[in-house]
Amino acid sequence: MPMFEWTQEYSVNVRELDEQHKKLVDMINNLDESMKSENQGDAIKIVLDELLDYTAYHFETEEKLLMQYGYPRLESHTKEHDTLSWRVLDMRTRHESGEGVEAKEILDFLTAWLKNHILFSDRQYGIFLNSKGLR
Numbered sequence: 001m002p003m004f005e006w007t008q009e010y011s012v013n014v015r016e017l018d019e020q021h022k023k024l025v026d027m028i029n030n031l032d033e034s035m036k037s038e039n040q041g042d043a044i045k046i047v048l049d050e051l052l053d054y055t056a057y058h059f060e061t062e063e064k065l066l067m068q069y070g071y072p073r074l075e076s077h078t079k080e081h082d083t084l085s086w087r088v089l090d091m092r093t094r095h096e097s098g099e100g101v102e103a104k105e106i107l108d109f110l111t112a113w114l115k116n117h118i119l120f121s122d123r124q125y126g127i128f129l130n131s132k133g134l135r
């Protein structure tokens with residue numbers, strides 16, 4: 001069973017952002033699978049880095065779009081992204097310095113955070129963007 005199953009309830013009803021969310025979900029599931037089947041630290045680190053890079057790129061896309069359309073809750077939304085980014089960066093640094101943070105722990109944390117964030121914060125901007133005619 002995939003770690004994160006994208007279902008319609010995760011839709012923000014804006015095509016570009018749904019596509020990016022689906023890509024994140026795919027990357028999460030692939031990484032989770034490869035962590036179960038192999039234990040190649042370097043390979044996992046590369047894929048984890050790709051996932052974190054894509055997450056940062058995705059946040060940028062959302063923030064640019066929300067700024068462009070004048071989303072009234074942009075500031076708190078950006079703050080949520082920043083908090084997650086700092087926490088993950090901190091976990092990654094501690095992972096790399098051998099402080100007992102497992103790559104799987106970072107993946108689990110990011111996944112739980114994303115599910116919650118999409119359902120409760122991203123879907124709110126979805127309604128706003130839809131009201132501005134964006135789909």
Ligand SMILES: [Fe+2]
Pocket residue numbers: 062077081117121122
């Ligand atoms: Fe977001």
